[in-house]
Every structure is written in C-alpha cells, then in structure tokens.
Amino acid sequence: MENVLASAYDEFSEHLVSLAGSGLSLVARLRYLRHMETELDAYMNILGSRSNDQLHIYLMRTSGLIKTEIELLYFTLRDPEYQDAIPDTDKQQTDLSFxxxxxxxxxxxxxxxxxxxxxxxxxxxxxxxxxxxxxxxxxxxxxxxxxxxxxxxxxxxxxxxxxxxxxxxxxxxxxxxxxxxxxxxx
Known part of the structure; x- marks a missing residue:
C-alpha cells in the first residue's frame, strides 16, 4: 500500500510542477488548483477517521502541496516582478499548424x-x-x-x-x- 501511495504522490508532485510550467494563465492555474483542493478536501471528509495512518499522511502531504502552489500563485499575483520566465497568457492559439x-x-x-x-x-x-x-x-x-x-x-x-x-x-x-x-x- 505504501508503494502505491508513494508512487501516486510522486506523480502528483510532478504534475504540479508541470502545471506551473504549462503556460496556463495564473487565473486558470489558480482555478485548477482550487478545484483540486476542493476535491481533495471532499475525499478527506468522506474518509474521515476511517482512513489508515499512511493514507491520512499522504492525503495531508498532498493537501500541503496544493496549498503551497496556491500560495505561490498569490505571491506571483502580488509581486509580478517575480513571475516565472514562462509566458503566461490566456490567448487561444490560432495557428492552424498545431x-x-x-x-x-x-x-x-x-x-x-x-x-x-x-x-x-x-x-x-x-x-x-x-x-x-x-x-x-x-x-x-x-x-x-x-x-x-x-x-x-x-x-x-x-x-x-x-x-x-x-x-x-x-x-x-x-x-x-x-x-x-x-x-x-x-
């Protein structure tokens, strides 16, 4: 069980890193992260005290990752000069060659x-x-x-x-x- 949880946690962590570099606008990333946070909170509430210790620990760690990413986005919104070098745009790609x-x-x-x-x-x-x-x-x-x-x-x-x-x-x-x-x- 721990191997499965550790693997899922690592993949999710990599997914968050990829999301940060995805080119999505800050607002789109924030919306996506808030939705993930809401879903995770719902799962944690459903499991409540029924979850085993390992599962609870990984759920808490995952929640912490999401909260950290949200805080970083708020930091970037407050201090745009620290924004990543990755272009951030809501413009739709219109190039038909894609x-x-x-x-x-x-x-x-x-x-x-x-x-x-x-x-x-x-x-x-x-x-x-x-x-x-x-x-x-x-x-x-x-x-x-x-x-x-x-x-x-x-x-x-x-x-x-x-x-x-x-x-x-x-x-x-x-x-x-x-x-x-x-x-x-x-």
Whole structure:
C-alpha cells in the first residue's frame, strides 16, 4: 500500500510542477488548483477517521502541496516582478499548424498509457517519465486538456469486448501504408 501511495504522490508532485510550467494563465492555474483542493478536501471528509495512518499522511502531504502552489500563485499575483520566465497568457492559439486530437480521449489515453507501460519515453537523464508527465506532454503537444487522466486510464481496464481499440487501428494503418509503398510482406 505504501508503494502505491508513494508512487501516486510522486506523480502528483510532478504534475504540479508541470502545471506551473504549462503556460496556463495564473487565473486558470489558480482555478485548477482550487478545484483540486476542493476535491481533495471532499475525499478527506468522506474518509474521515476511517482512513489508515499512511493514507491520512499522504492525503495531508498532498493537501500541503496544493496549498503551497496556491500560495505561490498569490505571491506571483502580488509581486509580478517575480513571475516565472514562462509566458503566461490566456490567448487561444490560432495557428492552424498545431496538431489536434480528433478521436476520443479514451483512445488517446490508450496511446499514452501504452507508451507509459512500455517505458520508452524518458527524460534527458534517461529516467522513465511518470504517467502524469506524459499526460501533460500530450496536453501541450495536442493543445488539449485531459480531465481526470487516472480515471480515463482506469476506464481502459474496464472495457468488456476489446481491451485495445486504438492500437489495432494504428497497426492496421501502418501495415496498409507498408503495402501501399510496395514494401509488402513476403
């Protein structure tokens, strides 16, 4: 249990760091953090005294991380000269050359989760990327927001008929392209 809690805590901590560098406006980040704080408070109230000591400690630590990020945002609002060098804008990206995801978020999550499980995406030091950091990277790359990525990932495991929908389509498209290029299978 502690390993699961520690891993989730580390991923959440990385998610908060990624959020700080996401380019979202201060107000958008503050809104997002306040929503997270509200949800976490609700979970803590529901669990109350029923939670075990380890869970309670990690929930309190997570709450502290969120509160710290909120305080840093307020500090930046009060003293803008200390604002990060990361551009902060609410302007919508209008460049049509930006890639967009046209399929379902569950299928995108299938791709992200598969890359995460495979462990082929690393940081500059060769360390495996966390699930949260991959989600943030895809959000930036595709200019979308993926709400509740852990829930979406869990939905993949609940599929009844086919555990994988997108991956067979990707394989089929790749193999069709090979055949169309005249490389074909022998």
């Amino acid at each position: 890639p967009r995801w046209k399929d379902s978020l569950v299928n995108l999550m299938e791709l992200i989760a598969s890359l995460y499980y495979l462990g082929v995406i690393t940081d500059a030091n060769g360390n495996r990327q966390s699930f949260a950091s991959l989600v943030v990277a895809f959000e930036k790359f595709l200019h979308i927001r993926i709400p509740k990525p852990y829930d979406l990932r869990a939905d993949l495991a609940r599929r009844k008929k086919s555990l994988s929908v997108l991956l067979p389509k990707l394989r089929e498209a790749f193999e069709k392209n090979i055949i169309n290029c005249g490389i074909g299978y022998k």
